[in-house]
Amino acid sequence: MGTVAQLFFDAVSLGGIYAMAALGIALIFGVMNLVNFAHGEYIAFCVFALIVPSTDAVAVMFLGKAPALVLIPALLILGALMAMTSEYVVFRHFRRADPVAMMIASFALGFVIQNGLLAIYGSRPKAISLWPSLNTPIHVAGADVPLLQLIVIIATLLVVSGLALLLKKTRIGLEMRAAAENFTMARMLGVRANVVITGAFALSGALAAAVAMIMVTQTGVADVRMGGSIMLVAFIATVIGGMGSLPGAVAAGFLIGAVSVLLQAFLPLDARPFRDAFLYTLVIVCLLLRPQGLFASPNSKPRV
């Protein structure tokens, strides 16, 4: 019983991180068909904003020193600003370009941010302790669950429901949904494209900041390359969820979290280092069976 509960908490908290990262990517894809490869670097950027710029191995807290009540909003705003800046500087020039060019541009932007971080902070991973007390386990349903996992689960629920409220109840949310449905039509009906796109980037950046805080607390390491792997998983979640579908992205994020925890638990010991290879093979199989994604809306196929 205990192990089942343990697995459940592991799966849901990992899935929560993936879901949040996937939401950040799906939001932008929904509004402007951009596959944003720089998203992982937004996460890394937010992590490194916590510490003082230096190439030493030991990290000195910078933003991270602030009390949580200041730190959390500050980092969320910083992430949003970062994403909005990148939209203004780079993606605004690609409004009429095709999605492939935008995708490659975002890849290049991610590369620039990553190497910028490398130049400032050096390539060595740094130990960093943000809220270490959150990793102390507490007893829930016969399993030892770090407090952080519970927080992640609750935070994911809050973020997802908050986002849902924002999208359903506010004007900007309505405009975003309209833009995701049919951008050209929405513009013709008076939706301000730049406002919607900037809004989507701001939300996406804030989500990246949230993922960054959770990852840092959980792993205690700041690594320039940390954005890459989570970004890949988040992409896959967006694709499996049906490109641009927000509920789909969340569901697929949780699904991938669950599958990778289960693989980790039940693969034979020899095969365990290859867990990710199994995971990605399943992903390709899944894409082959449902190329439109598991939760795609029926009209998502491009019309001729």
Place this chain on the structure above:
Amino acid sequence: MSNQHQAARIRAWSTPIILALALLAFVVLTTALGDKSMARMAAQTLIRVTFVVGLWIFVGNSGVVSFGHAGFMAIGAYASAWLTLKPQTKALFLPDLWPWLAQAEWPVLPAAIAGGFLAATVALISGAAILRLSGIAASIATFAFLAIVNTIYSNWEGVTGATSSVVGLARYADQWVTLGWAVAAIFVAAFYANSASGLALRATREDEVAARASGVSMYRHRVLAMTISGFFTGVSGALLGHSLGVLNPGSFYLGITFITLAMLVVGGIGSLSGAVTGVVALSLLIEALVRMERGIEIGTTEFALPSGAQEILIGVVMILVLIIRPGGLTGGREFQLGRRRAEPKQQTATNRGVTT
């Protein structure tokens, strides 16, 4: 009419010849004028030409961006290492190799070709699966493929040496060997692009639905292009291993994927000349920036770029090219002799002319 077709055919064949001569000139110039490090730079450039031309065979003709080709490169590189390393070295570093492979001591050329064939086989199998998808889903699936290859090669301790490097490869891949392979890749790419299959594939790139309505089987042509493409990227991997003498799974991951895509995009994804131009242009730019990072003297003051500036500048250049010239430097055209008069005159200068 048929005369016009024939003339167009002959003009199309002038492209690989011009490109091959330009690369030959590049090698002769760097060997004659430069030092040893210049020669090494030339060899690296030509390996990338082989890779990017291989990549172009698929990406340029099909219009599907592949992030997975660095995986084929890894496969070719390790296959060639397995075949050429001395049995004693393999027994020491790669103890779990299959017995016949552990005993193998092939000459370098068949080993490189075998590496290419293994990569092509994997490309055929993975392509047969992945290419049933289209558009962005296919691109993401190739990314998943890259991650699969990387995970396997970084963890298969007894066969690939995992994350510790495989050392002791014969360093035979100098600028002349790599020139040979690059030229071979260019000719095969030109041959494929002008073949019925290449034309059909480009038709699907321009308009998927119209091509299908005209009876073109997109899937079959994509898989064929992917297989040929896998062969040359595999060979380029083998060459890279035999040029550096060291193999590490990390060198076949996101870094090389990024830089090769950058080269393809900067040169112009739509044409073979673009692929070659992009590699030579960016390689020269990288070399110049690396030298500037080391510091150069202008008059009496020494001037050095901060380290890391090179990568950042490459990224910035790539974004700028995408914004200012979405078709790349060549704008999707080929270098050809004897253009028709109606078209605007196009420069047929060698591709080094466009580096600034």
